[in-house]
Amino acid sequence: xxxxxxxxxxxxxxxxxxxxxxxxxxxxxxxxxxxxxxxxxxxxxxxxxxxxxxxxxxxxxxxxxxxxxxxxxxxxxxxxxxxxxxxxxxxxxxxxxxxxxxxxxxxxxxxxxxxxxxxxxxxxxxxxxxxxxxxxxxxxxxxxxxxxxxxxxxxxxxxxxxxxxxxxxxxxxxxxxxxxxxxxxxxxxxxxxxxxxxxxxxxxxxxxxxxxxxxxxxxxxxxxxxxxxxxxxxxxxxxxxxxxxxxxxxxxxxxxxxxxxxxxxxxxxxxxxxxxxxxxxxxxxxxxxxxxxxxxxxxxxxxxxxxxxxxxxxxxxxxxxxxxxxxxxxxxxxxxx
Amino acid sequence: xxxxxxxxxxxxxxxxxxxxxxxxxxxxxxxxxxxxxxxxxxxxxxxxxxxxxxxxxxxxxxxxxxxxxxxxxxxxxxxxxxxxxxxxxxxxxxxxxxxxxxxxxxxxxxxxxxxxxxxxxxxxxxxxxxxxxxxxxxxxxxxxxxxxxxxxxxxxxxxxxxxxxxxxxxxxxxxxxxxxxxxxxxxxxxxxxxxxxxxxxxxxxxxxxxxxxxxxxxxxxxxxxxxxxxxxxxxxxxxxxxxxxxxxxxxxxxxxxxxxxxxxxxxxxxxxxxxxxxxxxxxxxxxxxxxxxxxxxxxxxxxxxxxxxxxxxxxxxxxxxxxxxxxxxxxxxxxxxxxxxxxxxxxxxxxxxxxxxxxxxxxxxxxxxxxxxxxxxxxxxxxxxxxxxxxxxxxxxxxxxxxxxxxxxxxxxxxxxxxxxxxxxxxxxxxxxxxxxxxxxxxxxxxxxxxxxxxxxxxxxxxxxxxxxxxxxxxxxxxxxxxxxxxxxxxxxxxxxxxxxxxxxxxxxxxxxxxxxxxxxxxxxxxxxxxxxxxxxxxxxxxxxxxxxxxxxxxxxxxxxxxxxxxxxxxxxxxxxxxxxxx
Numbered sequence: 001x002x003x004x005x006x007x008x009x010x011x012x013x014x015x016x017x018x019x020x021x022x023x024x025x026x027x028x029x030x031x032x033x034x035x036x037x038x039x040x041x042x043x044x045x046x047x048x049x050x051x052x053x054x055x056x057x058x059x060x061x062x063x064x065x066x067x068x069x070x071x072x073x074x075x076x077x078x079x080x081x082x083x084x085x086x087x088x089x090x091x092x093x094x095x096x097x098x099x100x101x102x103x104x105x106x107x108x109x110x111x112x113x114x115x116x117x118x119x120x121x122x123x124x125x126x127x128x129x130x131x132x133x134x135x136x137x138x139x140x141x142x143x144x145x146x147x148x149x150x151x152x153x154x155x156x157x158x159x160x161x162x163x164x165x166x167x168x169x170x171x172x173x174x175x176x177x178x179x180x181x182x183x184x185x186x187x188x189x190x191x192x193x194x195x196x197x198x199x200x201x202x203x204x205x206x207x208x209x210x211x212x213x214x215x216x217x218x219x220x221x222x223x224x225x226x227x228x229x230x231x232x233x234x235x236x237x238x239x240x241x242x243x244x245x246x247x248x249x250x251x252x253x254x255x256x257x258x259x260x261x262x263x264x265x266x267x268x269x270x271x272x273x274x275x276x277x278x279x280x281x282x283x284x285x286x287x288x289x290x291x292x293x294x295x296x297x298x299x300x301x302x303x304x305x306x307x308x309x310x311x312x313x314x315x316x317x318x319x320x321x322x323x324x325x326x327x328x329x330x331x332x333x334x335x336x337x
Numbered sequence: 338x339x340x341x342x343x344x345x346x347x348x349x350x351x352x353x354x355x356x357x358x359x360x361x362x363x364x365x366x367x368x369x370x371x372x373x374x375x376x377x378x379x380x381x382x383x384x385x386x387x388x389x390x391x392x393x394x395x396x397x398x399x400x401x402x403x404x405x406x407x408x409x410x411x412x413x414x415x416x417x418x419x420x421x422x423x424x425x426x427x428x429x430x431x432x433x434x435x436x437x438x439x440x441x442x443x444x445x446x447x448x449x450x451x452x453x454x455x456x457x458x459x460x461x462x463x464x465x466x467x468x469x470x471x472x473x474x475x476x477x478x479x480x481x482x483x484x485x486x487x488x489x490x491x492x493x494x495x496x497x498x499x500x501x502x503x504x505x506x507x508x509x510x511x512x513x514x515x516x517x518x519x520x521x522x523x524x525x526x527x528x529x530x531x532x533x534x535x536x537x538x539x540x541x542x543x544x545x546x547x548x549x550x551x552x553x554x555x556x557x558x559x560x561x562x563x564x565x566x567x568x569x570x571x572x573x574x575x576x577x578x579x580x581x582x583x584x585x586x587x588x589x590x591x592x593x594x595x596x597x598x599x600x601x602x603x604x605x606x607x608x609x610x611x612x613x614x615x616x617x618x619x620x621x622x623x624x625x626x627x628x629x630x631x632x633x634x635x636x637x638x639x640x641x642x643x644x645x646x647x648x649x650x651x652x653x654x655x656x657x658x659x660x661x662x663x664x665x666x667x668x669x670x671x672x673x674x675x676x677x678x679x680x681x682x683x684x685x686x687x688x689x690x691x692x693x694x695x696x697x698x699x700x701x702x703x704x705x706x707x708x709x710x711x712x713x714x715x716x717x718x719x720x721x722x723x724x725x726x727x728x729x730x731x732x733x734x735x736x737x738x739x740x741x742x743x744x745x746x747x748x749x750x751x752x753x754x755x756x757x758x759x760x761x762x763x764x765x766x767x768x769x770x771x772x773x774x775x776x777x778x779x780x781x782x783x784x785x786x787x788x789x790x791x792x793x794x795x796x797x798x799x800x801x802x803x804x805x806x807x808x809x810x811x812x813x814x815x816x817x818x819x820x821x822x823x824x825x826x827x828x829x830x831x832x833x834x835x836x837x838x839x840x841x842x843x844x845x846x847x848x849x850x851x852x853x854x855x856x857x858x859x860x861x862x863x864x865x866x867x868x869x870x871x872x873x874x875x876x877x878x879x880x881x882x883x884x885x886x887x888x889x890x891x892x893x894x895x896x897x898x899x900x901x902x903x904x905x906x907x908x909x910x911x912x913x914x915x916x917x918x919x920x
Contacts, residue, residue: 035887037887059714198589199885
């Protein structure tokens with residue numbers, strides 16, 4: 001019997017490594033598609049700047065979060081108070097659904113990019129879909145310099161990778177822009193080149209090991225690797241235009257939000273749009289949305305230069321065609337037999 | 338007594354029971370009520386959280402917003418992609434089942450019935466594989482066998498002077514390989530348990546009659562084991578068919594979809610249709626699983642229980658003679674390829690800065706381990722998983738003990754009903770359970786546990802209860818009722834005799850059963866992917882997101898951490914109980 005008691009004690013110990021914490025501070029939960037490393041840094045900063053609030057991020061790809069919010073709408077309460085997802089067209093949708101809280105930020109005037117005139121959403125970070133390669137394994141001049149060549153160049157067959165529009169908002173925007181520019185033929189070419197559809201970390205590892213020659217990926221994930229891990233991976237800003245995704249920040253209406261702290265969310269919005277907040281966005285390897293950016297991300301080029309040479313994106317198309325694009329991508333690219 | 342494929346003791350040993358029954362007679366009314374109440378409680382739990390959600394799922398796929406319709410069905414099942422996925426699922430799960438059993442049976446026999454060197458070590462090693470998340474295997478094999486630069490691939494190409502790398506993990510074959518090497522432990526555990534309690538006198542008789550060891554295995558051991566082998570195969574089939582992590586990691590680059598990945602994609606399409614489509618596709622997965630379950634229970638599983646005696650004698654150990662060393666070497670090679678190399682690959686990745694270069698002093702880092710132990714996000718998920726898995730395991734093992742008692746010590750009417758339902762629950766693909774729970778438990782029918790840990794716990798219990806129950810039932814049926822009778826005759830109450838006699842005897846199995854529920858719940862991925870919420874993210878899901886989105890090295894550190902935890906817990910259990918309890 002003693003032995004059994006001991007065993008039960010071990011089991012109990014395992015179970016008791018849990019138990020909650022008591023924080024009476026007003027809480028704000030932010031659904032975001034920022035990388036966990038950036039979330040961690042951001043949480044730390046916010047704790048210092050807003051010691052009276054308990055601010056928590058919850059990570060998910062835009063597609064994942066959309067599925068989650070779709071399910072949560074059924075229960076008449078979302079699990080979050082703010083959203084910082086990637087795909088700007090989702091802001092249009094949420095606004096239309098009447099889920100968002102309007103607030104005119106005092107920082108709005110300094111923005112270089114379009115924002116909602118009624119204050120339902122603001123761009124907060126500029127994400128760039130680019131091409132990346134590994135100079136330790138391949139020469140730059142042997143590789144495609146444009147998104148078009150990336151899909152159409154048969155020499156790349158089986159050696160390329162891109163993110164999944166079903167789960168990643170930026171990928172959704174990218175395929176929407178590419179489809180507008182090149183038609184669904186672009187999807188078929190990707191399929192013919194046997195593009196591997198996978199996410200950031202997998203793709204970057206494949207560049208490092210040389211399994212892939214080139215990947216379509218977010219600029220920030222390459223820059224991060226360069227700064228933190230001294231990686232040699234390099235960015236190519238595509239000749240047919242970088243796909244810029246001005247990712248929005250938005251607040252959920254009190255009657256829908258998890259904690260009903262819209263006033264606090266307003267403060268947070270102002271901070272994120274301020275030069276100080278933008279400084280941390282840039283530290284997280286993303287580009288600022290201000291007319292006068294406080295800095296540019298490590299090893300990147302001027303934000304204005306990227307925006308000038310960007311591929312046009314129609315947010316209306318992005319929103320309207322979302323299901324169609326995803327289904328087409330599924331059929332033409334992901335499941336090409 | 339012998340437990341059937343699905344944990345039930347389908348026949349009674351007869352004689353011995355009479356006296357026990359007799360001693361219960363005086364208090365008959367009371368005991369009957371206890372039994373009936375227990376059965377009702379367990380059945381009620383399973384009806385609410387298992388049967389009803391599944392039924393609703395089927396209902397929803399036929400009844401849309403506007404009444405009965407076959408539209409969705411037609412759309413989903415005339416879609417070539419889905420057929421492809423269905424075919425891939427059947428092929429990969431079917432092959433994994435066959436190979437898994439083909440590996441597990443000889444291993445279980447060697448470990449359980451022969452004098453192979455290091456039996457105990459190998460046993461722990463193979464069971465240990467059950468204790469780590471299967472998709473960790475996918476992570477490892479991705480690095481070892483990718484067609485361009487896979488470490489093992491390059492090594493083999495150099496070794497044999499090939500111009501091309503010989504293997505490609507991004508294929509049906511690759512998928513089967515990873516599924517098999519990570520799901521065979523399910524079969525190994527099931528078959529081992531049965532083998533340990535098989536009556537050795539049958540084998541002895543065969544030997545005495547002059548049969549060779551091999552002939553004995555083929556003509557006696559194998560046929561007697563058949564029901565457990567079928568059960569083991571089923572378990573592998575269902576686990577492989579409902580697995581999400583492995584096909585999503587291995588299948589994506591090779592553009593191989595399975596039903597599970599399709600279902601989750603449908604959910605992620607995010608449109609209103611998405612969930613209905615997912616549901617409709619899930620119905621087919623459920624039907625396949627139930628069909629396999631039915632066939633194996635009622636067609637293959639009907640016979641042979643009579644050949645296993647109720648007496649538990651210590652199984653005799655077969656001497657391998659001159660085969661002892663070669664066989665041990667073979668098993669060692671197997672363990673090296675299937676267990677050591679993949680785990681070592683993952684462990685090494687957790688210390689490597691640049692995965693494109695070999696692990697060296699300049700390429701060595703501990704920052705990913707630092708992240709593992711300091712990042713609040715990860716620690717929170719560990720907490721959630723520890724909590725939900727411990728509760729699921731503890732509640733699950735309590736039900737298992739009750740079921741074991743009902744099945745092996747009583748004649749209570751209806752005791753097979755919960756047993757049957759538990760079997761159905763485990764036979765249902767995880768993704769189906771999760772979808773069904775989401776649709777029924779988010780307030781529509783008066784219960785709202787969506788977005789809470791409770792829904793996770795419920796899902797884990799429905800899915801993994803069987804493993805625990807089977808273990809306890811099997812242990813219980815090995816204990817001769819005469820021991821309890823002795824206690825009863827000496828004047829002990831039945832509660833007391835249970836506490837003082839039965840429990841200590843089955844305790845090791847209770848602990849083992851607890852872990853068999855705890856571990857898969859702890860790292861569960863497929864159901865958690867659909868059920869997690871802001872406050873209930875689990876370590877399995879976190880590991881998966883790190884692997885695919887943030888950092889493969891951090892993911893490797895988490896996976897290695899889980900493995901380390903299993904090893905440590907096993908070691909502590911061993912030490913505390915002087916070798917009596919271990920995983």
